[in-house]
Amino acid sequence: MPETRTIERHRQETLLKTGALQHAIFNSANFSCIATDAKGVIQIFNVGAEHMLGYAAADVLNQITPADISDPQEVIARAAALSVELSTPILPGFEALVFKASRGIEDIYELTYIRKDGSRLPAVVSVTALRDAADAIIGYLLIGTDNTARKQVEAERAQLDQALQDRNAELETAKSLAEKANLAKSDFLSSMSHELRTPLNAILGFTQLLESGTPPPTPAQQRNLEQILKAGWYLLELINEILDLALIESGKATLSHEPVSLAEVMLECRAMVDPQAQKRGIAMTYPHFEFPYFVSADRTRVKQVLINLLFNAIKYNKPEGTVTVEYIPSPPDSIRINIRDTGRGLAPEQLAQLFQPFNRLGKEVGAEEGTGIGLVVTKRLVELMGGTIGADSAVGAGSVFWFELSLTTAPVLAMQEVAHAALSLPRVSDGAPRRTVLYVEDNPANLELVEQLIARRPDLRLLSAADGNLGIEFARVYQPAAILMDINLPGISGLEAMKILRADPTTAHIPIIALSANAVPHDIEKALQAGFFDYLTKPIKVPQFMDTLDMALKVPGPAVNKEPA
Template structure:
């Protein structure tokens, strides 16, 4: 009996060991399957990353082949690795010939004046890792023989670790620009020579015949000074009155029209384009009579309206010499008039099409930004992927670059503000968040100037009524000025304290040289740089003007206190508001657990374009409650439209008050694009006036939602957009 019990016990132990071993084998098998699945997913992601890198490389190649500037890239040993078509044309080298050659062998440059060789900036860039500009009057010697005036700069190429691994040289042919500048200088010198000549009189009048210009020749000939006649008399008042009466009578008979005596008789013919030489007798200041030959020309604007008359006169006592001089002057005047007409037409065109000029300026500013942002994005998506530290640095570059791109429109902002067409989205904005962003953006500039940048921490969360992007623009401008015009090793302190009732005052204090009272009075005048025009610091003189008017449009005030030798304090006061409040439905919805996605149901996508982080986060949390939806976002319309074309979302949610391109403009571009016109677009904006809603719906938004969000209304609009998207998708599949 005992033996049987022992046998049973041994069997049970053996059986237990067998079961344990089998379970361990099963677990090991499951671990193996999971590892294989993870490996398969890693391989898929690697293939996708390689494909993206190849695509980016192809895009870069196409871009370099299509831009109008010449581009040369080198490795760290200054040997050529890339030569785009424009560079090939200007240097006379083909890509195959240039690859591997020293850059100074292909890119040969000399000084335009001395004809001495000039050092290629690539070498300096590789040595110091800094951007280098070409000297003025630099000439490129083409391998084929032609010479080109060139301009532009060289920048370092860095790897993911920030090491200089090469350089990119961007230049352009400015030969025609230099020739045009030289021609303009010659015209200016010729004009000055004519009006300052003492050999003949030049008298210019306005349309009514009153003298406006009385040159030294007229002073010498007639004995009057310019101050005695300008804006006082007409040329007829300097002439023999009896002779003027006789000439008027003769002209009346000739033309069959009654002509009054005096200057009018001369003007009558000139105004009708009739060439005339007036033989008249001037009465000098001392009473002496002076026979003269006078040529009269009507001055016209671009619309052929007469704006004045030009009288060129010579002393008739030396008629033979005067005839030769007149012929020469006639040729000179014809050429001058043609060139002046061309210059006037160009100036008038620039004045009448200021927006076209500003667009060109914007393009010039965007070109270097394109390189910065492009290469930063290539680094962000390169292989291997950047480390977390590198990724953070790249993110800062991208954020700074995109924000600088937004500020290119500063000049346009001033025009929009003054015309009352600038649209702002005033909503609760976290002041601490804005200041934190501004501190990050401006820290490199402060470090470069050896200026200490100090931000006094806010003791409590603080929200102001403002437009998020425009408030950041104002603070960046104040910080930039405080750093730019500070002393070496100075300080900039940013602090906030309670201002007037219900308001908060943001102060930016610097330790610069300060401003006297007379300059303070001129501080907010457009394009007035207060004597800094010739300084090394760049600027347009409109940043403070735009900032002040933006603050006023946001319901705030802006001012300055300054003392010579003690620095300045610029302050902004804005209305305090509570933190963004969303109705109770939002909070209730956060507590609801997301229902699982039904079997076979497709996950749909929503693209949200919004520059306010609080709004972006709110919608992200709402969409998280919808298992059938996935959301991705963009902070500006340019990025948003690119994502829409690339990812084809089911629905787009678009803010109206976006930087650079607003929501209405973005909608129009989406509607005109074959790839995106079918996507339903919903508007979500703080602009809640009836006319704003009518304008949005008329522009083509499927629904126009206003902030703060009403969850039920938001979800209904989203469902309507998804339903329309499904219908349109089905229609497209049937085609």
């Protein structure tokens, strides 16, 4: 008997504990617990359900189903989705909420309850079928947890995603507009460069003719001509700098990266800079190379940077001053080029304004001409080559402008091939007959300038054509030794005319030199790749023009050179 009493006591304790657990579950405010009979009518509505949905248990027990307090549109949508998923018609209503559970399928889904006050409560609902000892369904248990916080996070995330998409769309639109603007700017600059260079070509070309003509100009005329040339070349420099800056800032400037010998580039710069220094009485000091330095850069642009900085050091120096160029290794793998002058120097506030467009420091105390663009272009070029640039200065102590570039190894030079190419250049024999040069040009002033230049050459005659189609016919008939071709021609362009001549076996051998006011680097590169022998920009420089023409005349071709009628 004592053993029986012990067992009964344990049973009573277990029942009490189970009852306590059930009481705790059904009275928890953290989740709703709704139990129905087999038809779906609510039989149990716990404290959590009352708290979450606003109904008292008395309001719903034996009166409604959970479908009656659920979003009707969601119930309809769930019935339709389950009908497709399970391939059986399911009516909207309570059946849609418990159909899976009634088939023994685990079912957890999102559902929006409608509170007593009409507000909405997003919930996650877990449904279980309640069965008796014979496995018959006697009801259903729906346990719900508040899904408001999760829904709020999802809504905020959706808003952020949408805002990000909108922002990306705005950025894409802005990028597209910027690209279109850059293209329009580039086209405008190309057009304006051509329009400005064409009349400037005539001004500088004819002035050079007058300066070097026979009889020579009088001293007064010579001074006037020098002033015209000075102003003209300055205007050309301004056009070039504005065009260069615009191309760099629009991202259209192309630079190569190759081993560049600083010693060789400096020798080339000295040939251009020293005459200017001598005119002003400026002493130039260059470094002695104990061993060659090669930098990874664009050779033409390195030369441009050096010339800009050297000319500035000369221009803004004091009378009888000095300019010193220094090379200083900058560990671990760079070299710094210093250009030191003995000019007025710059105050700290002036140093802070360096490298700004159209800000020419010191203009208020000096008479030197300048655009204020050169240093900006120089800075952009150095940075495009992966380098850095800066300046140090003090009033009365001069200035040091410097830039750094990365060092690289020296290239392997095929000297024998270079020598062989030089020896293989054709040579014009003495006493050769006059050779014909065809100039395809529609501008009378440009044509007259070249006519006068060719007239100085007793070994040449000039034949002209005013448009591309006529130029093609003249080239086929007269077989000139060389062709000068303007790019912007009436009818067909010079580029199209050149391609036609290249495709014709009777004219394919004739070297064609582009002579154009279009100085955009991309267009020049495109023309050279298309087949032009060389590309000269207007205004032409007479020595460069003659040298290029002489090189073209050395190109071998058939011994045919018909006299023009």
